[in-house]
Amino acid sequence: MKRGLSLLLALMLVIGLALPLAGAIAEDARPTLTVFDFTEELDQYLINNATTIKQMEDDLGVNLEIEVVSGMSTEEKTSTMIASGDYADIMFRVDERMIEAGALLPLDDLLESDGQDVLAAWGDSINKLRYPDDGNIYWIGSPRNRPEEITDPGACLMVQYEVLDKLGYPTIKTLDDVYQMLNDYLAIQPDLNGTPFIPWGIWADSWGYNHTVNNPALWVNGFTDDSNAYVDQQTYDVTYFTATDYFKNYVSFLNKLYLNNLLSENAFITKYDEFNSQVASGRVLAMIYNASLASDSEAALRAAGMPERCYARFPILADESVVDRSNVYCESYDNGVGISTSCSDPALAMKVINYIASLKGNILFNWGIEGVHYDVIDGKRVWKEEVAQKFATDPNYRYQEGIDCLGWWPLYYGSMKLDDGDYACPQNKQAFYGNADDWTKKVLDAYGITCWGDNFDTSGTPTPYGYGWTLVIQAGSDAELALTKADTVRHTEVPTVVMSQTQEEFDANFASMVDKLYNECKINLWEDAMKQAILDRMEIWGGQK
Amino acid sequence: MKGKLSYRSPSERIGNALLYAVLTLLGVLMLYPFWNVFVLALNEPLDTLRGGVYLWPRKFTLDNLRQILQMRNLLTAFINSILRTVIGSTVSVFCIMMFSYCLSRRDFVMRGLLQRMVVISMYISGGLIPYYFVIRNLGLLNNFLVYIIPFMLNAFYVLVARSFIDQLPSSLRESAQIDGANDLMILIRIIIPLSLPIVATLVLFTAVDQWNSWYDTYIYTKGTDLTTLQYELVKVLSKSTASIKNYEDVQSRLLSGGTVTSTPQSIRMAITVVATLPILCVYPFMQRYFIQGLTLGGVKG
Amino acid sequence: MVKRTLAQKLWNQRILVAMALPFMVWMLVFNFAPLMGWSMAFVNYKPRYGIFSSEWVGLKYFAEFITDNRFYEVLRNTFAMSGLNIFFGTFSAIGLAVLLSEVRSTAFKRTIQTVSYLPHFISWVVVSNIFYTFLSSEGLFNDVLLRLGITSETVSYMSKETSFWGIVTFSQVWKEMGWNAILYLAAITAIDPQLYEAATLDGVTRFGKIRYITIPCIMPTIMMLLVLNIGNLLNATGFDPSYLMGNDMTVNYSENLAVYAYTYGMQMSRYSMSTALSIFNSMFSLLLVWSANKLSTRFIEGGIL
Structure with a gap:
């Protein structure tokens, strides 16, 4: 035992001396x-x-x-x-x-x-x-x-191929269409070999809340990703999005799903791993999510022999009058x-x-x-x-x-073209259809497109200030504190609102949540700070400073 | 040691049966989740994602383990971990025993002061940044000794050890003193040999502390020459989305060409297995110090 | 007795002093020197300026959390979870150690003991996963209860506020019982076997031996660990169990001091707030340990410390 130890120590000593020496020899006179x-x-x-x-x-x-x-x-x-x-x-x-x-x-x-x-x-x-x-x-x-051609969108409505197939590839545009589709499908197929479906997928833990609860309300109302803010495009007044009627309308959609057994009571306690498992087991019929986040689960489905349970991507709107801007790129x-x-x-x-x-x-x-x-x-x-x-x-x-792995380096990504006219990145539109599996091809053909990006319009109007979520509030400020508190409130109150049993209860719960936001959390401090940040940013981008 | 009752009374039999039953149940309860972790580590990642794997790997694979063992600087990390565990643990145990011996001497002049210092130190903390400056000013940044010196004492272990030494009869020490031994010799020749259970416990605890420690590698070193096994493993784990703080973080990745990939659960399980296995192998050697003395005829020291 | 000056006493015990002095220096350097950082709590600390150039705000951060209603809810949760943890944790660890010590078969004893501390090595991320799966509506727990006819419908336990404390205590006990038992087991090992032999000759039952020999002999250890743990009341249930096992629906009962400090301190880069909470934590813990020690003087002379 003792000898082994001293041998080990000696070995380490040798290595410890040799390494820096080796480094010194290899180094040339470069800065x-x-x-x-x-x-x-x-x-x-x-x-x-x-x-x-x-x-x-x-x-x-x-x-x-x-x-x-x-x-x-x-x-x-x-x-x-x-x-x-x-x-x-x-x-x-x-x-x-x-x-x-x-x-x-x-x-x-x-x-x-x-x-x-x-x-x-x-x-x-x-x-x-x-x-x-x-x-x-x-x-x-x-x-x-x-300009970028989108092959695969980010935020979108995702519906299983199987569901579309069984219903004859209907047009899904609005929330009502979604509701109809889920009911129709469940009438035909109530469960997956004995295991119940999860008709509408949500996971609301930490950042999942943004993707599956907050942001869908943005997309369906035709907003770009301003995350927590609703910004009036004329005056640039900012309202905390959770307190707006737009959000209320979306939550009433969730409420409708809940009351009709299309949304599980466990939705709001689902965590990331569990959600991925749910998706990978083929039980989640539809959701509004960011498609790139589901790629692992889709790979699992294909590996398990269930390619028909992968997802088609569509834009989703509250009603026909809204213009989809979910994938409009707002440069910031x-x-x-x-x-x-x-x-x-x-x-x-x-x-x-x-x-x-x-x-x-x-x-x-x-x-x-x-x-x-x-x-x-x-x-x-x-x-x-x-x-x-x-x-x-x-x-x-x-x-x-060292190729195609340097995220955050100042390189072009995606389907953008470089100065020499060719694509910046190997993964582009032309490759998509060719690489897709049979089920994907079948669904794409049924809707007359060659890739999911075709469904989305990226040339819509961006906001003059880029994405709201990139705006900076000073760290440690009261505005930031207000936001953190409001965040906690919405995490605890929104589930209650969604699970209200009657319209009166719904209205009352929502009103009480808004009340807390303004009186307890003082979210108006944040709103003011955001507005100022927007104005500052627009001034700088105009090149005036 | 003979001469005990050679038959068991019925109540004792029932007692025994109950004892074994309860302990077995407990054992299963403890073992099953770890077994599950082990099973998942040997299961294909994509299949694990679908859930439902409990007692046996559904799609067996050694890929997860292979992926971990193929990490580039595994050898350096492993050597560093072994070194810091062995050296650090030895140094710590010796220091702790020495210090607690001093504290156990009721007649020691500095006892009251030191005792209070030890207890207070358990509950106070100056925070990361001041501590960082202390380390920095001592020149311990990027230095192997940063694994040893800050670990030398642990207030809790000191108190525990002192409590054990307190129970040793003071007559032993007194007679040794009369024979002319000084305190250092008393410590080494008498106290430590008689305190084998607590020494073994301390060795185990300090070794586990050293083995599992990665935060100091992260903050105080550059993570290359002085990297440890645990740190390398945690780095892989941190690719998991558990490290994402908030929504802006996710969007930032997606739009800057980064990715949001989660470390597959299988890899996480494989990491748990790789990180734990060495300890599990070492522990049985320590165990005999706990077992001895309980069985019939155990000899102390 | 001739009165000796301090210097003379120190000289008499010089070897002891020599042995102890390096460690005292060590403690001063590594434990007490960093306390200078507490001044961070009284300024609006910006790393750029360092502590001394940052703007002085006095007790602003202390006032902030003292006047925050949520803070008291969080404290309540912390006391409850930690208290339950310490109570059940201590008893279960002692119980396990005693049970193990009663086993005659070495092989069985070693196996069970090794197995018992396995959960200690599983990270909370994995443990919380396990419990979520187990207690979910489709999980094993509901399944068994339904089959046995104890309940008539599935209950999602992890989303119920009222069951959170029970669940988190159970998970902590399960995770640490075996590891904590190690100390008690070592203490039991140190008991003089002759005491047991004498008891056997006196015809004491097995139960009696436990009651009159084992427990009293390890009582100093038990008491000391208990006192130290009580001092640790605010930290006993750490960040991980609360954050990982809790979720949006249980947050009012699951959020403890560690999570609160993280949310309003570190996560927002408010170092001053973190430090202020840390000071509160330290002071309160010291108060607790001092009180617990005073209380213990009623059981053991001189107290534990």
Whole structure:
């Protein structure tokens, strides 16, 4: 026992001495920049040695040390970083907190001198990155200032193929259509081999509430994602969305579902894991949700041999007069990559960012290296067979190569086109229909479309201030406190409202909730702060500051 | 030790039967969930998602474990974990025993003061940021010693150990003192050998504390050379959506090219298994110190 | 007795002092030095400016939670859950240790003991999952009750406020019973076997041995752990069980101090608020432990501490 221990210690000593020595030998005379990346998807070891990162290092003559700060408790790690002032040179996914902490350099001058590609890519949209308080640019986000063709929508109504099939592919447009459809289907098929269905899917724990309870009320009324706010488009007065009649109408829809046994009493205590299980078991007939969040469950359904229980995506409206704007892109940014005040060579750091944002960088980090990962066929980029294969089967491949895994880097994603006319990203519209399974094809054909995105109009009117949820309320302020309290209230009161038995009860419960919001939580403080934030933002975006 | 009753009275028989029954029931209650975790770790992720897997893997696979064992820096992490557990635990136990011996001496001048300090320290905390500064100013950031020195004492264990030492007859110490032994020798030659149950307990507790600890790796190191097994595992776990704080976080990901993927439940279960297995293997060695002395003819020390 | 000065006494016990001094320094550095951070609670702390340059707000944050109605609800929940946890936890751990010590078969004893502490290693995320599944409308619990005819319809227990305290206590006891028993088991091991032999010769029953030997011998340990646990009353049920086992419908009964501090402190980056609550927590805990210790002097001379 003792000998084994001392042997182990000796071994560790040797390794401990050897490692830094090895590092010292390998290091060339390149300048080194330290990088913090606040995401958890990246694997620190893989990314530091990734092919594309190495390529960038060679092209620029720089050595990058990337530290991936995991998603857990970033709050605490960030606070120690700020308190001690130990920042890395380049930091990804920073937001207004870092600005308030005085950690970031203003980038305007650096952009002028070394950030030509960034400016070219962004054009006027660069104003949307300005910090309202002083009008400086502190971070560069992922640009979305080009038109995008949606293949698969985000927020939408999801209905099982099987349900549509059995009912002869009806047109589903409004909430009433949904209600009718559920009743009709259950009349034909009351349960799934003895297990009861969950006709309407909801999970209301923490952020699930936004996706399944709050936001559907936005979509059906033709609003874009202002999250907690209802904004009057003329005066920019803000009302807490939960207190509005729009929300009340949607909740009465849920109430109707509940009273007709289409909404389970457990809906409001369902947590994320359980919900995914429910969806993956094929029991959830329909829901309003964000389709990308259900992809794991759909994969499980297909793997279990139940592809007919996957979901079709439609827009959903309260009634025929509303125009759907659920997938209209309102360009606004809430985080990006910044250069810290403790950086020894800001110009070099800006060169790195510039490289990433340039055409070359976009191709490198989305597609790979020509000849190695992709070929140009008929003027269009196509991944090589074996590369595409590896992406589909090996979860580590993308991190090893550093391709298509760098979320939050200032790259173009999705079905946007780059300056050379080709797509930014391999997953695009053309591939969708070809890659779809038989059931998906069947349903798509029945509705006369080639992909779900065809159902959605992305060219509608965006708001002049972008997305409401990206607006910043000062941390630690009374407005923020009011919002937190209101959030608690709505989590506890909305279930009660939904489960009211009579119309009088419903009205009374709703009124009491609104009362609490204004009197106990003082949500009007938040409303005022939001309005001010909107006005500030519009001023900056107009380029007036 | 012979000479005990060679037959059991009926009441004793019933008592025994009841005893075994209750304990078995308890055992099943404790074991089943862990067994379930083990089973899920060996089940395919997509299948686990559908629920309903209880006693046996429905679709057996070793992929989950393979995925974990393929983590790049597993070897470094493992070595670091072993080192910190062995070294840290040894240092801690020795320090705790030494300190609690001092506290058990009723005639010790500083006893009252130290005792109060220990108790108070259990309930007060200055918060993360001040503690971070202490660590930083001591030069312990990115240093292996950050795993050892802050763990040296644990107020609760000190009090527990002191309580045990209190029960040892003071005559032993006094006679040793008369023979000319100083306190250090008394501690090493007499107290510790007689306190094997508590020493074993402390070894177990401190070892588990060290083994499970990941937060210090996260906050005080860069997570490369000094990474620990638990930290690597928790990093994988943190890909789970349990780390998402709020709605803005989700939207931010979806719109910035990030993803919202959840660590499959199977992987989480596999992690629990991998993280726990080493402790489960070590514990049986410690166990004999608890068992001894209870069976007939157990010898103390 | 010749009166000795402090210095002389210290010199006489110099080896002890030498042994204890490093640890005193350790405590000063790692436990007491960080307390300087308590000043954060009296300023509007912004990490950018550090503690001393942040704006002084005095008792603002203390006033905030003292005047918050929700705070008292949260305290009530905390007392209830922690109290139940300590009460049942202590008894069950002692009970298990005693039962285990009575078992003759070493193999059985070792197996059961090993199995008993397994739940300690399962994280609360997994445990809450288990309980949700078990107690859901379609879960095993409802199933069994229905079959046995005890209930006539399914009840979703996790969504009922009134059952939350019971459920969370049960889950905590289940999770920690085996682990907590380890200490008591070690204490039982240290009992002189000769006492048992003597008792046997006197014809004491098995039950009597437990009552007159085992329990009294480990009483100092029991009392000390109890006092320390009472001091920990505000923290006994931590963040995880409350947050993970609770949900929107039970939040009025499930939210405890740890969750409250997180929601209104850390999560909103309000470090000052976190610190203020932490100070409250510390002061209150010290008060509790002091009172518990005073109370224990009635049972054991000199108190525990």
